[in-house]
Structures are given as C-alpha cells and as structure tokens.
Amino acid sequence: MSQSQSRSQSPANWQPTHQDRQGLWIFTRVRDFIDNVANSSPARLALVIFASVIVLFTGLLSLPAASASGESTPLHQALFTAVSSVCVTGLTVVSTATYWSFFGQLVILLGIFVGGLGTLTLASLLALMVSKRLGVRGKLIAQEAMNHAGRLGEVGTLLRIVIVTSVVIEGALALSLIPRFLVLGEPFWEAVWHGIFYAISSFNNAGFTPHSDGVVPYETDLWILVPLMLGVFLGSLGFPVVMVLQQNGLNWKKWNLHTKLTIQVSLILLVAGALLWGLMEWDNVRTIANMNFGDKVIHSIFASVMTRSGGFSLVDQNQMEPTTKLLSDALMFAGGGSASTAGGIKVTTIAVMFLAIIAEARGDADVKVYGRTIPQGTMRVAISVIVAGATFVSVAAFLLLSISGASLDRVLFETISAFATVGLSTNLSGELPPSGVYVLALLMFAGRVGTVTLAAGLALRQRSQLYHYPEERPIIG
Known part of the structure; x- marks a missing residue:
C-alpha cells in the first residue's frame, strides 16, 4: 500500500495537502472580507446580500419547471417576480395562481420567507449597531444576551430568536386557516398549501x-379575513416591538419609547x-355601496390594515374614488414599524417629525x-428618510409617466405601492413594457433596503467635532 493510500485510510495520521491548505486559506480570506465589510459598511453588505438573493431567485423562476406551461419565463417577468417576493411586495406582472407551477409558487413562497426574515434580521442588526447614536435602545434582544451593542457575535442569537418568533406566528396563522379551507371544500393537501401560503404571505x-x-x-x-389582518398587523409592528410584547405583555410602563410610539401611531393610522x-x-356603487352595514365595516378595517403594507385587496383599486386613492397613497407611504416586514418611511419616522413640529x-x-x-441626530435621520423616499417616488413616477403614458393617479398609486412594498395595484404593472417593469423592480429594491440602510449609514457617519x-x-417659510 502506498503512502498516499495509507494517509487516505488513516484519518488520525492525515495531514492537509497544499491544495487543502490553499482551499482553507481562500475560505478564510472570504470570511474575513465579509466580516470586514459587515463591520465597516453593513449597509453595503445588505445591498450585496439582497441583490445576490434576488439573482438566485430570478434564475430559479426562469427555469421551465417554474411555469405552468413548461416554458422559460422572460427575464423581466422572472426578475420582477423575484424582486417582488424577496422584497415582500406582492406586485405581479403575471398571475401567481395560473402562470406559475407548484414549483414556481414554492420558489415565490421561499423568496417571501427569506426576504421577510432577512429584512427583520438586517434591520434589527442595523438598529443594534446604531442604537447608541440614534437613542433607540429598546429590548431588541434580552439584556443578558447583549454584552456590547453592535458586536457581530450576537448575530447567531438574534437570528435564532427571529426565526423562532417568525415560525411560531406563521405556524399559528396556518393552523387557523387550514381548517377553514377544508370546511370550504378544498382537498386536504390543497388546504394545507393555501393555509401555509397565506400565513407566510400575511x-x-x-x-x-x-x-x-x-x-x-x-x-x-371572518375566519379568513381576521387571521390575514392579524398576521399583517403583527408583521408590520416590527420584531423589536414583538420582543417587548413577549417580555412585558401589555404593561405600558415597561414598554420602551420605540414600542410606545410604534403601537400608538399604528393604531391611530389604523382607526383613522x-x-x-x-x-x-x-x-x-363600484365597491361597497350595495353591502350591508357589517360588511362595509369589515371592508373598511381590512382596507386600512392592508393599505399600510399588507397588499391583500377586496375591491378593484381602479374603481375607488379619487379621494380614496389619495388616502391610500398617504397610508402606503407611511408604512409600518421599523425593523418589520412592512415598508414605507415607517411610523416612528412620522411620530418623530410630528413631535418636532409640536x-x-x-x-x-x-x-x-x-x-x-x-436626540437631534434622530430627527436629522427622519428628515433624510422622508426626503429620500419622496425623491425615489418622484423620479420613478416621472419615468413611468414617460414610459406608460398612463394617468398620474394610476402611476403615483403603483409607484408608491412599489416603493412602500405594499403590493396593491391598479394593474399598471402588468401593462408596462419591460423598461417600466425594470423601473418598478428597482424601486421595490430601493424601498426595501434604501431607507433602512440610509438611516444606518447616516447614523454611523455621525462623529464628534x-x-x-x-x-x-x-x-425658513
């Protein structure tokens, strides 16, 4: 037996070869590079990660197995759907139910789960890294697990907590929806699939x-609508708020400032x-005029919950009154809580600016x-987020007006829905040429990672002079 064969059969005496050492060296260098980027520029790392995930899911959705027809999906349609799922938006250029096969729908669902989970984790980590500068500490992680804010050593712990919380809530939602779909006559496995899909999506x-x-x-x-509204509302509060509620329940005095502002403003926007x-x-008469009083109330509450980021709809958005569309634009732009799956400029941003005006x-x-x-720094970040959001929407709306020739109200509605990752649509997305589809895809990406990374970047750039x-x-004025 040769010496090389002896080494291969004797692990205890094995020594790494030159190729093995070089492979380990490359792995170590890649790991160190990622660590350096994460420490020096978490915003840049976030962009790279999200872009990489979107490219991966675009490739999967382009496969012939992903479409119901068995044909490859055009690039602009696959990319748009991948961005919409990973950025948890919900806008579509093709029917999710009829165009995609089961494999394609499964890829979309995985994109939603990964995108939502990644957003929660990323936003929480960024909030951790800038908590001292922003003055928003909260109880993002239990104090005993936090030796020093901003250390990347807590990534594993944070990720584990986020995953457990997400899976538990989504599991509870699925268990409440599956029996109802069975009662409505759906086959068992179809009811299970729909229950899981709606739970994760909501x-x-x-x-x-x-x-x-x-x-x-x-x-x-109500057996369907209430779980959907509850899931969307919990997801829009944000992981830091959910953690505080888990630890302190409804004890208002033990809530931190972030939790108080988030829940208070969210409830105000919901009721209003x-x-x-x-x-x-x-x-x-085109929407709810012919319904009874109870159904009108249900539709109103459902619309208020979904407009701020949920994206589910019970009425045709094109048939709403112009004033209702304008109200929807405002609610979509406001969005949900920070470090949540919701989009928009966030309710705490609105709270800070309103308090500054007072x-x-x-x-x-x-x-x-x-x-x-x-702190003054928090108000500067809030102003920057609002201005950046308005700029994104204005530029995209200008481009889509030029590309589509559609009316301003439809373009503005679709643009804000994309930026705020809401998913409500006037069907403009499906009518756009590829160039317009790419504009909306870029806007969804910017809306999902832009304001969070901008806030973190600005906060980290603050320095003493x-x-x-x-x-x-x-x-002024």
Whole structure:
C-alpha cells in the first residue's frame, strides 16, 4: 500500500495537502472580507446580500419547471417576480395562481420567507449597531444576551430568536386557516398549501395569493379575513416591538419609547384609515355601496390594515374614488414599524417629525415625549428618510409617466405601492413594457433596503467635532 493510500485510510495520521491548505486559506480570506465589510459598511453588505438573493431567485423562476406551461419565463417577468417576493411586495406582472407551477409558487413562497426574515434580521442588526447614536435602545434582544451593542457575535442569537418568533406566528396563522379551507371544500393537501401560503404571505406583508381571484371570494368570511389582518398587523409592528410584547405583555410602563410610539401611531393610522376609507367609499356603487352595514365595516378595517403594507385587496383599486386613492397613497407611504416586514418611511419616522413640529410650535428647545428627549441626530435621520423616499417616488413616477403614458393617479398609486412594498395595484404593472417593469423592480429594491440602510449609514457617519462654525439662521417659510 502506498503512502498516499495509507494517509487516505488513516484519518488520525492525515495531514492537509497544499491544495487543502490553499482551499482553507481562500475560505478564510472570504470570511474575513465579509466580516470586514459587515463591520465597516453593513449597509453595503445588505445591498450585496439582497441583490445576490434576488439573482438566485430570478434564475430559479426562469427555469421551465417554474411555469405552468413548461416554458422559460422572460427575464423581466422572472426578475420582477423575484424582486417582488424577496422584497415582500406582492406586485405581479403575471398571475401567481395560473402562470406559475407548484414549483414556481414554492420558489415565490421561499423568496417571501427569506426576504421577510432577512429584512427583520438586517434591520434589527442595523438598529443594534446604531442604537447608541440614534437613542433607540429598546429590548431588541434580552439584556443578558447583549454584552456590547453592535458586536457581530450576537448575530447567531438574534437570528435564532427571529426565526423562532417568525415560525411560531406563521405556524399559528396556518393552523387557523387550514381548517377553514377544508370546511370550504378544498382537498386536504390543497388546504394545507393555501393555509401555509397565506400565513407566510400575511405575516411578511407580501400580499401574494395562490388563488386566481385573490381573497375576493372570502370578502365576508371572518375566519379568513381576521387571521390575514392579524398576521399583517403583527408583521408590520416590527420584531423589536414583538420582543417587548413577549417580555412585558401589555404593561405600558415597561414598554420602551420605540414600542410606545410604534403601537400608538399604528393604531391611530389604523382607526383613522378605516374611518376615512369607509366614509369615502360608503356610497360608491363600484365597491361597497350595495353591502350591508357589517360588511362595509369589515371592508373598511381590512382596507386600512392592508393599505399600510399588507397588499391583500377586496375591491378593484381602479374603481375607488379619487379621494380614496389619495388616502391610500398617504397610508402606503407611511408604512409600518421599523425593523418589520412592512415598508414605507415607517411610523416612528412620522411620530418623530410630528413631535418636532409640536416642539417648534411651542417654542421648546427639545423634542420630548413620555419623559424622554429625542436626540437631534434622530430627527436629522427622519428628515433624510422622508426626503429620500419622496425623491425615489418622484423620479420613478416621472419615468413611468414617460414610459406608460398612463394617468398620474394610476402611476403615483403603483409607484408608491412599489416603493412602500405594499403590493396593491391598479394593474399598471402588468401593462408596462419591460423598461417600466425594470423601473418598478428597482424601486421595490430601493424601498426595501434604501431607507433602512440610509438611516444606518447616516447614523454611523455621525462623529464628534472639536470645533463649530458660527451659527447663522437662513429664513425658513
């Protein structure tokens, strides 16, 4: 027996060859490079990871096995669907139920799960890294697990907590939906598939549906609508808020400032949105005018919940009143909670700006709420997020107006829905040429990672200065 054969059969005496050492060296260098990027520029790492995941899912959706016809899907359609699923948006250019095969729908569902989970983890990590600068500590992770904010050593612990929380909530939603689909006459495995699909889609605020008619056939079925609304609402609160609720329940005094602002503003937007939506659509014969009082109330609440990021719809968005579309634009742009599966500029951003306006009107030097002072840096980040969001929407709307020639209200609705990763649609996405599809895909990507990474990047760039220039106030207003 040769010496090389002896080594191959004797693991205890094995020594790494030159090729083995070189392979380990390459792996180590790649790992060190990723660690350096994560430490120096987490925003850049986030962009790379999301882009890589989207490329992977685009390739999977382009396979002939992914379409019901067995043919390869055009690049712009595969890319748009991949971006929409990974960015948990819900906009489609082809029917999810009829165009894609079971394999294609499974890829979309995996994209939703990975995208939502990655967003939660990424946003939580970025919030951790900038918590001291932003002044928003919260109880993102139990204090005993946090030796030092911003260390990447907690990635494993954080990821484990996020996965467990997500799976538990999605499992509970699925278990509540599956029996109802069975009662409605669906075969067992089909009911299981639909229950799981809706559970993951709702909690991740994705808005994808495995039915060709969406959730319209269940427009009066509370056994279907209530779990969907509950899943979307919990997902839109954000992982930091869910953690605080798990630890402290409904004890208001033990909630941190982030949790108080998120829940308070979310409930205000939910109630105000339902009242205004119902008032505007009450006599609209194209939507809910012919329904009884109870069904009108259900539709109003459902629309208010879904407009802020859920994406499920019970009415044709094209048939709504112009004032309702404008209200929907505002609610979509507002979005949900920070570090959540929802999009938009986030409710805490709105809260901070509203509190700053009140402080300025009163002549207060500090922005204060619930016995806490909000740092100046947080307000600068909030302003930057709002301006950046408005800029993204304006540029994309200008491009789509030029490409499609559609009316402004439809273009603006579709643009804000894409940026805020909501998924409500006036069917403009399916009518656009490939160039318009790429614009919306880029906007969804920017809306999902743009504002979070911008906030983190701006916060990390804050640094102490040893000098200040003389102050001079320009005329405002």
